[in-house]
Amino acid sequence: MVKADAYGLGALPVARALESLDPMAYGVATLAEGAELRAAGIRRPIILFSPARVADLPSIRAASITPTLASVDGVEAWMAGGGGDWQLSIDTGMHRAGVRWDALDPLLPTLARHAPSGAFTHFHSSELDDGSLEVQEERFRAAVARLPVRPRLLHTQNSAAIVRSTPSAWDCVRPGIFLYGVGSGVRAALRPEPVVALHARILEVRDVHAGESVSYDATWRAARPSRVATVACGYADGLRRHLGNRAHALVRGARAPIAGVVTMDMAMLDVTDAGAGVGDVVTFLGAERTVEEVAAEGGLSPYELLTGLRQRLPRAYRGA
Numbered sequence: 310m311v312k313a314d315a316y317g318l319g320a321l322p323v324a325r326a327l328e329s330l331d332p333m334a335y336g337v338a339t340l341a342e343g344a345e346l347r348a349a350g351i352r353r354p355i356i357l358f359s360p361a362r363v364a365d366l367p368s369i370r371a372a373s374i375t376p377t378l379a380s381v382d383g384v385e386a387w388m389a390g391g392g393g394d395w396q397l398s399i400d401t402g403m404h405r406a407g408v409r410w411d412a413l414d415p416l417l418p419t420l421a422r423h424a425p426s427g428a429f430t431h432f433h434s435s436e437l438d439d440g441s442l443e444v445q446e447e448r449f450r451a452a453v454a455r456l457p458v459r460p461r462l463l464h465t466q467n468s469a470a471i472v473r474s475t476p477s478a479w480d481c482v483r484p485g486i487f488l489y490g491v492g493s494g495v496r497a498a499l500r501p502e503p504v505v506a507l508h509a510r511i512l513e514v515r516d517v518h519a520g521e522s523v524s525y526d527a528t529w530r531a532a533r534p535s536r537v538a539t540v541a542c543g544y545a546d547g548l549r550r551h552l553g554n555r556a557h558a559l560v561r562g563a564r565a566p567i568a569g570v571v572t573m574d575m576a577m578l579d580v581t582d583a584g585a586g587v588g589d590v591v592t593f594l595g596a597e598r599t600v601e602e603v604a605a606e607g608g609l610s611p612y613e614l615l616t617g618l619r620q621r622l623p624r625a626y627r628g629a
């Protein structure tokens with residue numbers, strides 16, 4: 310899954326890095342995302358996982374993208390335009406997209422004439438131990454059993470489901486956030502390597518007297534005479550405002566809490582115990598500061614933290 314610009318990391322460099330692993334296909338969420346990969350020369354199948362609008366089908370075809378369909382109208386329009394690979398989306402409980410597993414009947418005559426090359430469902434609570442994954446899996450199995458022809462590619466699992474039950478009972482899986490270094494906790498059987506780092510440089514360091522405040526709205530106050538470093542990274546770079554007064558960075562191997570509200574272009578760090586100086590590089594994300602940890606400190610979802618990384622950040626791709 311390289312949708313949302315590969316979760317904020319850059320769809321094209323990520324796709325190029327994944328090429329050598331021979332993925333079955335790339336998953337995107339919009340036609341524009343798929344067209345970008347095609348225009349850049351990516352040749353593998355690209356599956357558009359959001360429901361395809363009938364009006365977009367000609368453009369989807371022109372870009373050689375595989376649409377996801379779930380209605381008689383959609384399938385008929387795809388076939389009228391020349392046919393080709395398409396995927397059937399089956400709603401087994403997420404209630405976001407696809408044909409309901411228990412309401413396939415109206416679609417069956419169409420499916421008998423125009424069989425999909427794949428069918429899939431999406432879990433609503435793959436990170437929870439609530440038994441819903443098994444329920445949805447069973448609904449999917451029942452729905453697939455009713456299809457006139459078994460599609461070549463059946464798939465259900467996103468990252469958390471893959472980590473939970475490997476190998477899949479089906480033909481392929483759809484890892485997203487796992488590829489970007491976010492796992493499902495320390496006790497998980499499969500753990501990803503960290504792949505993303507976010508660094509910023511200290512621009513200034515100042516002394517703040519006990520009782521003085523830092524940043525907008527004066528939400529942080531020095532409990533003791535403090536050293537405060539200003540770094541060139543703000544919420545317009547994707548360092549979310551919510552991390553202020555909650556998360557910390559690392560500098561010279563020590564913890565440096567984010568002092569006060571993160572501003573648009575800069576953030577301040579309490580480096581009283583870190584002994585940092587101007588020019589030092591601070592780590593917000595990296596091997597020792599995982600996306601999961603930082604998201605948890607800030608009360609954010611790791612998905613939002615990653616996909617929130619903004620274009621203004623200068624990017625460097627290593628080994629890709």
Ligand SMILES: *Cc1c(COP(=O)(O)O)cnc(C)c1O
Nearest residue numbers: 310358431467468483484485486
């Ligand atoms: C985003 C998405 C995935 C990947 O989910 P992760 O939790 O990031 O692994 C898989 N399947 C579908 C249909 C998706 O929309």
